[in-house]
Structures are given as structure tokens and as C-alpha cells.
Amino acid sequence: MAKLWNNYRYLILRRIVQISLLVLYFGGNAWGWKILRGDLSASKMFNMIPMSDPYAVLQMLAAGAVISADLLLGAAIATLFYMLIGGRAFCSWVCPINMVTDAASYARRVLQIDNIKGTRQPASRNIRYWVLILSLIVSAIMGLAAFEFISPISMVVRGLVFGIGFGWAAVVVIFLFDLLVLKNGWCGHVCPLGGFYSLIGKFSFIRVHHNEANCTACMKCKVVCPESQVLYMVGKESLPVLSGECTNCARCIEVCDDDALGFSIKSLIKK
């Protein structure tokens, strides 16, 4: 039990948050629960507080839509939350695709795919920013929110709440892509929503902090980290993880047996 707590507390908490959100959305549609209605694109909390996906609203702006006050307010609430508090927490605490890609990356470790010689990562993690820019250009040209039209994230959430159709295929494709083609391929390389929250999350106050004095350089953290480039300082310097690409998933904190990683609040004054 103590081991479970030590090694998996954040993982369990994340799964609880991710699944409860889906259950609340599902209940909102199926049984008329009023806690959370809609889906991850836009929703209403307690029939009062609007929330909307700021990236979707940005695409709609690019497409030339008139944005309603409700959507603007909702996008502002989400943006402020992730900008000030959560960082890129959407990706690891909310998005259901995270469960799929985590499963794929776990399967890669079990099958030791990463250890096969000659398999190097052939793609840049900056692809997501290109896709982000491209999505806005395509939105402007086609006159609708382009990524929302193909997003497997919205497809799966909508599918689970309103009926999935062939949406499950998106889950299978992403799993296989991450398993066989590219390690952390979808969430860590391609997904423009992840790129969007990487840019916003740069500023948040909750940060993973590395304490070099305790580190034994076992590198377990880098093995589990889906964005391992953000942990460049491990074993070298005591620093907070300041890159916006860190999803605050806290897997590194759990796997560290030496208390060299933990959450901290970013200090306002630079030392």
C-alpha cells in the first residue's frame, strides 16, 4: 500500500480526474446532471460558469466567426487557469487521449521497443507548433475551425458523451502510432492542442523542481517522462522545470526514489 502511494499517487489521481470528468459529461447528457454539461470544446458548470477550449476559439477567430461573450469568457477562464496554475496540466490531467498514449508508452517499455538498436526518434518535437500555425491558416482559408474538424480529442470525448460511431478508430490509430512509429508521437510531437498549452503553460506557478543534491542519476525520471527534454537538468543542476512542454503529470516525482524531484511554487523574483 505504501508502495502504491509512493509510486502511483499522482497517476491514480490523474486517472480519477480524467475519468470523473468523462462520467460527469456523460451524466450531463444521459441523466441531466447539472454539474458539468457539454464537452471539452465548450461546457457549462452548474448551469452557470461557461468554459471553452481557447484553442478552438482561436481557430474560430481565424475562420472569421463572430465569437459570443459566453465563449470569450469561457476561453478566458480556461486560459487563466492553465496560465497561472495548471501549466500544461490539461494534457495529463484532463485529456482522455493521454490515457491512450500513456498506455502506448508503457507498452513500449514492456516490449522494450525503445531498446532496439538503430531506432532513433526521426521527428522533431516542434512539429506541433507547425501544426498549430497550419491549423490557423487552414481555418482562415476554409472558414471553419480546422483542427476541431479532425481532432481525435474532441472526437473521443464527444463520442463517449453522445455516441462514438467510428470514433474508436482514432483511438486505435493513435495507440499504434505511439507504439510503433514514434515514441510519445501524438502528445509529444504532433498534437497542436498540446503545443498551444505548452505556449500558455510556460508562465504557470506550479512547477516540478529538481534538487540535485539528492539525485543519484538513476535516470528513472527521464525514462517515464513523456517530454524528457524538459528534464535536461537532472543530475546536473538544482533547477525548476520551466519549459512549458512539461505537462505537470508528476510521473517523475513518483518514480524518484531519492526525493530529488517535487512540486514547488515558482518564485516571482528571479534569484
Added chain:
Amino acid sequence: MEKEQGSDRRKFILDMARGVGIAALGGFVWSAFIDEAKASQLLLRPPGALKENDFLRTCIKCGLCVEACPYDTLMLARPGDHRPLGTPFFLPRDVPCYMCPDIPCVPVCPSGALDKKSVSTEGHLNIKSAQMGLAVVDQESCIAFWGIQCDACYRACPILGEAITIEYSKNERTGKHAFMVPIVHSGACTGCGLCEHACVTQKASIHILPREVAMGKAGDHYIKGWDKKDEKRLENAKEIKTTTEISKKSAVDSLNSGMKDLY
């Protein structure tokens, strides 16, 4: 050292060109897919929906209208439905719109893709002003046009007597019966689909089409001179001047040159 710098620059330029190339290819495929996917026109939207193009760019696909619908009329398009993904629509033969007086699906829309104003008259919600589609009768398969008495659609219509009326005419085949056929009036029909739902034929002989698809447009060249309201359209009409010069000579000559000029 100098040589290395040069190759760095070459690599940088090549990388950028690659990025642009891949982005162009991706953007092209992406746009083509969207263009195909949004091309489907035979789609009935909830009441108060903006024009299809504006609707597609404004709807955020949250499904709040679907949740608000008490009859489970509205659905969100799923992958495999061959409709713009995630947008709300309904199939009246399965579940029509029951035209709730308080139109619960419209005020919940957070994006304004369902516009309250377009289903309001004098500041009050009025479902009768909705324009979801238009009922169209297939006279070949409608049994009322065969002479069999059926007024299922007429009875089902929530705006009975305005949106659908029954017209009488003599059945010359039997000589002693009447045709009682349904006639749809586009000015009153909201496209709720209760008629399509009620139609007794195997496949509905009255069905709802989007108004854009079902309706023609006479244009400004044709005005109902006997209708004061319609005549007002003339006020906006612009004068059109043609620049073709009419030759007076050939008009006169054609009368004197035999049949030659006529052909």
C-alpha cells in the same frame, strides 16, 4: 571554420524548405478533406441555426443543444455519419422536431450558432418562425394524389391549415370521387418533420429538405405587379444599361431583302 558556417546555413535553409514543404502538403490534404466533408448539403439543423457556412464556423460542437432537446431529436454527427463532424442535426423520419414553445435547444447555445433572434418575434421566442427546412411532397408516391383518402401529414402538422392545406379536385377516373391532396406552403412551414414522421407510405412521400435545396428563387426580373409587397422589391432594383448598338439600317433592310436576312 568558414566552410562549416556555410554548411550550417545550407542545412538551415534545407530544414526550413523541408518544413514548408511538409506543411504545404499537410495543409493541402487537410483542406481537401474539410472541403469534401463540409460539402454535404442535405442536412437539417436545429431551429435558429445560422446559414450553413456561418453555422459551420460558429458552432463549437459542445452538444448543449442535443442535451437540451427533450425528445432526443437532435444528434451530433459521428465519424461515419458522412456529415460535418460533431455538428447537430436531426432525421425527421426517425424523430422529428416537436416544436417546443420555449425552444430549449436555442438559448443554451454558447456560441450563437443557434440564434435566438431568428426564432423570435417581437422579443419573444416563437417556434413558428423557425426555418429548419421545407416539406416537399412526391406526388407520384403520395397516395392522396392517387385518389386514396389520406390526410396523415395534414393532421400531424402543428401549423395545420397554414403550413399544409388540403385541396379538393374532381377525380375524373371514377367520376364520383374527389382528390384531397396536401399542399405545403413555404411561408408557414418550419420544416419540423412531423409530416414526414407521420407519412403512411413505406418510404415517406413527404419529406423535409433544407430550404436552400428545396426552394427556387424568381430573382429581380420577375415581380408580382398585383402584390404591393412584392412590388417593393423594385425600389432596390438598379437600372441596367445595355451597350449593344441597334443598327437601324439592317432593321429596315430586312424587310426589303427577301428571306435572306431572316436565316
